[in-house]
Amino acid sequence: MRNHQLLVLSAIIALAGLGLFYYKAAILGLPLEPRERTSVWTVEARVQFQSRDKAARVALRIPESPPNFEVIDESFVSSGFGLTSEGVDGKRAALWAKRRASGKQTLYYRAVVHPGSVSAPPPPPNFPQPPEEPDEAFAAAAEALREEVRRQSADIPTFASMLLARLADPTPDEFARPVLERDMERVPLAIHLLAGARIPAREIRGLQLRDRAREIPLDSWLAVHDETDWVFFDPTTGVIGLPSDFLVWSWGDGPLLDVEGGRRARVDFSVLRNRHGSVEVARARAAVLGSPLPWLSFLELPIATQAVYQVLVLLPIGSLLVVLLRNVVGLATFGTFMPILIALAFRETQLLWGVVLFSATVALGLLARRFLERLKLLLVPRMAAVLTIVVLILGLTSLLGYGAGMERALSTALFPIVILTMVIERMSVVWEEVGARAALQQAVGSLVVAVIAYAVFSNRLVQHLSFVFPELLLVALALMLLLGRYSGYRLSELYRFRALGTTAEESA
Amino acid sequence: MIFQGLQERGVLGINARNADLISRWNERRYFPLVDDKLRTKRLAEKAGIAVPPLYGVVRAYHELKHLRERLADYDEFVIKPAHGSGGNGILVISDRYGDRLVKASGEVISAEDVEYHVSNALSGMYSLGGQPDAAMIEYRVAFDPLFEDVAFRGVPDIRTLVYRGVPVMAMVRMPTRASDGRANLHQGAVGAGIDLATGTTRRAVCRERMIEAHPDTGKTLAGLRIPGWGQLLDLAARCHDLTSLGYLGVDVVLDAKYGPMMLELNARPGISIQTANDEGLRPRLERVDAWLAERSDPPVTDRVAFARDHFGSF
Numbered sequence: 001m002r003n004h005q006l007l008v009l010s011a012i013i014a015l016a017g018l019g020l021f022y023y024k025a026a027i028l029g030l031p032l033e034p035r036e037r038t039s040v041w042t043v044e045a046r047v048q049f050q051s052r053d054k055a056a057r058v059a060l061r062i063p064e065s066p067p068n069f070e071v072i073d074e075s076f077v078s079s080g081f082g083l084t085s086e087g088v089d090g091k092r093a094a095l096w097a098k099r100r101a102s103g104k105q106t107l108y109y110r111a112v113v114h115p116g117s118v119s120a121p122p123p124p125p126n127f128p129q130p131p132e133e134p135d136e137a138f139a140a141a142a143e144a145l146r147e148e149v150r151r152q153s154a155d156i157p158t159f160a161s162m163l164l165a166r167l168a169d170p171t172p173d174e175f176a177r178p179v180l181e182r183d184m185e186r187v188p189l190a191i192h193l194l195a196g197a198r199i200p201a202r203e204i205r206g207l208q209l210r211d212r213a214r215e216i217p218l219d220s221w222l223a224v225h226d227e228t229d230w231v232f233f234d235p236t237t238g239v240i241g242l243p244s245d246f247l248v249w250s251w252g253d254g255p256l257l258d259v260e261g262g263r264r265a266r267v268d269f270s271v272l273r274n275r276h277g278s279v280e281v282a283r284a285r286a287a288v289l290g291s292p293l294p295w296l297s298f299l300e301l302p303i304a305t306q307a308v309y310q311v312l313v314l315l316p317i318g319s320l321l322v323v324l325l326r327n328v329v330g331l332a333t334f335g336t337f338m339p340i341l342i343a344l345a346f347r348e349t350q351l352l353w354g355v356v357l358f359s360a361t362v363a364l365g366l367l368a369r370r371f372l373e374r375l376k377l378l379l380v381p382r383m384a385a386v387l388t389i390v391v392l393i394l395g396l397t398s399l400l401g402y403g404a405g406m407e408r409a410l411s412t413a414l415f416p417i418v419i420l421t422m423v424i425e426r427m428s429v430v431w432e433e434v435g436a437r438a439a440l441q442q443a444v445g446s447l448v449v450a451v452i453a454y455a456v457f458s459n460r461l462v463q464h465l466s467f468v469f470p471e472l473l474l475v476a477l478a479l480m481l482l483l484g485r486y487s488g489y490r491l492s493e494l495y496r497f498r499a500l501g502t503t504a505e506e507s508a
Numbered sequence: 509m510i511f512q513g514l515q516e517r518g519v520l521g522i523n524a525r526n527a528d529l530i531s532r533w534n535e536r537r538y539f540p541l542v543d544d545k546l547r548t549k550r551l552a553e554k555a556g557i558a559v560p561p562l563y564g565v566v567r568a569y570h571e572l573k574h575l576r577e578r579l580a581d582y583d584e585f586v587i588k589p590a591h592g593s594g595g596n597g598i599l600v601i602s603d604r605y606g607d608r609l610v611k612a613s614g615e616v617i618s619a620e621d622v623e624y625h626v627s628n629a630l631s632g633m634y635s636l637g638g639q640p641d642a643a644m645i646e647y648r649v650a651f652d653p654l655f656e657d658v659a660f661r662g663v664p665d666i667r668t669l670v671y672r673g674v675p676v677m678a679m680v681r682m683p684t685r686a687s688d689g690r691a692n693l694h695q696g697a698v699g700a701g702i703d704l705a706t707g708t709t710r711r712a713v714c715r716e717r718m719i720e721a722h723p724d725t726g727k728t729l730a731g732l733r734i735p736g737w738g739q740l741l742d743l744a745a746r747c748h749d750l751t752s753l754g755y756l757g758v759d760v761v762l763d764a765k766y767g768p769m770m771l772e773l774n775a776r777p778g779i780s781i782q783t784a785n786d787e788g789l790r791p792r793l794e795r796v797d798a799w800l801a802e803r804s805d806p807p808v809t810d811r812v813a814f815a816r817d818h819f820g821s822f
Contacts, residue, residue: 327523330522376620376621376623376627378569378627378631379627379628380631429596429633429634433596433597433634433695435686435695435696438694485527486523486527487521487523487526487527487528488521488524489511489514489515489519489521489523489524490521490522490523493514493521493522494510494511494514496716497510497514497519497716497782497783498510498716499716499717499718499786500513500514500517500519500782500783500786500787500788
């Protein structure tokens with residue numbers, strides 16, 4: 001009966017965990033595998049200006065359905081500013097306003113974007129009327145250039161591309177030279193020349209996404225409508241097509257930033273590649289789906305706390321491992337969860353150095369403990385002394401290692417000193433009471449469990465799944481409950497009772 | 509293969525012991541009765557069960573100053589932590605030359621060493637959870653000459669497993685050089701199974717391996733007849749009534765002068781007794797269950813009779 005209840009309870013717990021896991025993985029699309037390189041980016045625009053002690057109004061152009069990207073999250077940080085965002089014809093802007101602002105003001109706009117979505121581009125403009133040329137000479141030069149380019153091109157994109165290439169040529173030919181003499185910026189000049197051929201073109205501005213890029217400038221690009229679609233050109237080369245990691249920030253001319261009631265206004269951009277990119281995507285999807293479940297993820301926590309949980313979620317997995325190795329395999333260890341803590345320490349030190357350090361420290365500690373034994377100290381002071389000696393041994397290792405240029409030796413700082421002390425104490429008691437064999441057996445057992453736990457802990461998939469899907473720990477819990485009633489043999493008992501087992505075979 | 513063999517013979521694993529026996533039959537609130545050897549001793553004395561006489565108890569560090577005087581009257585004695593487990597922390601003194609004391613193993617130690625040992629015991633070094641402890645000083649058993657040649661510098665004892673009040677299996681545990689005079693199998697002592705009907709030893713094991721003769725003395729281990737066997741079984745069965753523990757290990761020594769004396773009780777007795785008896789426990793436990801299903805609270809004599817009738821060798 002009790003077994004029956006336990007079975008039902010474990011099944012409920014496991015199903016709850018698996019159900020939530022399924023929901024998050026299959027419906028919200030949280031990634032099942034750790035991906036080193038995600039292509040979700042956080043782009044931040046920072047506006048700074050000096051206020052003039054009166055009402056301030058800031059307009060910052062912000063992206064609106066940039067080609068090749070999807071904006072999955074946006075946020076505005078503006079203390080004391082009222083905010084509206086409006087978008088007209090690809091000229092979406094964030095508008096901040098404040099009755100009274102004084103001193104230096106800083107405003108942030110932050111967008112989380114990821115590539116791949118098809119977004120609706122601004123509608124095609126009307127065919128432009130041929131622009132008014134400043135003078136006859138320019139009009140003739142422009143027409144000559146257009147004629148020359150038209151002869152060599154097949155359609156609108158090739159025409160625009162050839163035109164831009166000629167304008168960008170560092171040694172311009174006789175057709176381009178007279179046009180360039182007019183000292184216009186290249187992109188407006190190109191738009192002007194294209195308009196002369198009744199080809200609609202707009203300037204776009206955007207940025208190249210690079211991880212950890214700070215204070216990067218916006219690049220100007222050219223968008224040309226070829227009667228069906230917008231085609232993009234690099235004005236410095238004439239090459240067709242946006243690079244995949246180029247985020248279009250704003251369309252059309254007009255200032256990027258407009259500040260009324262402030263001076264020395266500037267905007268700069270920084271970019272960060274998101275580590276848990278696909279998680280951001282899933283978060284956005286959860287919002288779209290109107291997910292009724294609370295967002296169960298450690299990724300909502302501050303980074304420092306996340307780091308703690310990245311380690312904490314491994315502990316239940318380690319303890320499940322200990323349950324298996326002790327109750328099913330039957331390994332003897334010092335302390336139930338000591339090997340897990342040792343394994344966590346190995347994460348800092350790396351395996352080989354960790355094992356060496358552990359063995360050496362325990363061996364030296366045992367020697368010290370043996371010496372202290374002769375002094376006949378009381379238990380607690382003696383353990384305190386051993387602890388101090390352990391700290392000294394580790395410190396000495398780091399100093400010597402550092403002197404010898406071994407970086408590894410420095411990673412000992414987090415080695416669980418108290419745990420080591422307990423190991424030394426217990427090992428020496430077992431050594432005296434039961435014998436060296438048992439003591440070494442348990443020490444090796446502990447080390448084996450620690451190494452296995454380390455292997456599990458450093459598996460990227462395990463790290464990823466336990467951190468992104470903490471509900472899987474419920475499955476681990478269910479397994480623990482079930483193993484709690486496991487009354488079968490331990491593997492080691494097959495060896496222990498081999499005398500009994502084999503006699504049965506002989507007699508059979 | 510081995511797995512099947514074990515299952516067929518009804519060998520109990522440690523998980524089964526913990527899950528099916530200890531957690532089922534041994535209520536936690538009764539554990540202190542046996543985990544505190546002082547309490548066990550008082551309980552047994554009250555019930556008229558023979559135990560080694562207590563010379564004294566050391567409970568606090570300041571008493572260590574007078575330990576030497578208190579021990580001066582005794583040439584041989586045993587120091588035990590009241591909460592010791594697995595035979596840890598037991599110091600057996602077999603002789604003395606003035607201030608120098610001789611351990612059962614033959615090693616000579618000073619009174620200071622004894623004080624240190626007691627202080628370790630007081631600080632909980634040998635107790636289960638490491639909690640502060642008391643040290644008992646008691647009579648050192650002068651064991652029955654029967655065991656003269658099969659005990660190496662220590663006290664052999666008889667471990668009887670009592671299941672729901674019925675003795676189900678027993679073995680003699682004999683110290684060896686490796687076990688340093690202690691009678692715990694995991695420390696290297698020899699265990700010899702006992703025919704419950706006659707009280708005669710059968711095969712023996714040491715470190716889970718079958719042996720014919722004592723590894724240190726060379727004496728044949730099978731065929732020893734334990735005197736007063738019925739009396740011993742009776743004592744073991746009564747210990748169940750003292751403690752209400754359904755899965756109980758009773759350790760008895762045969763003293764040359766006083767006869768069978770209960771040394772200690774164990775609420776988590778080990779399962780090596782199966783190897784010593786070359787038999788799995790489970791069939792015996794099932795027979796007891798079946799027998800008890802038909803009666804309530806049979807008296808000690810009936811329980812002992814049942815054990816002798818059913819758990820002898822044929």
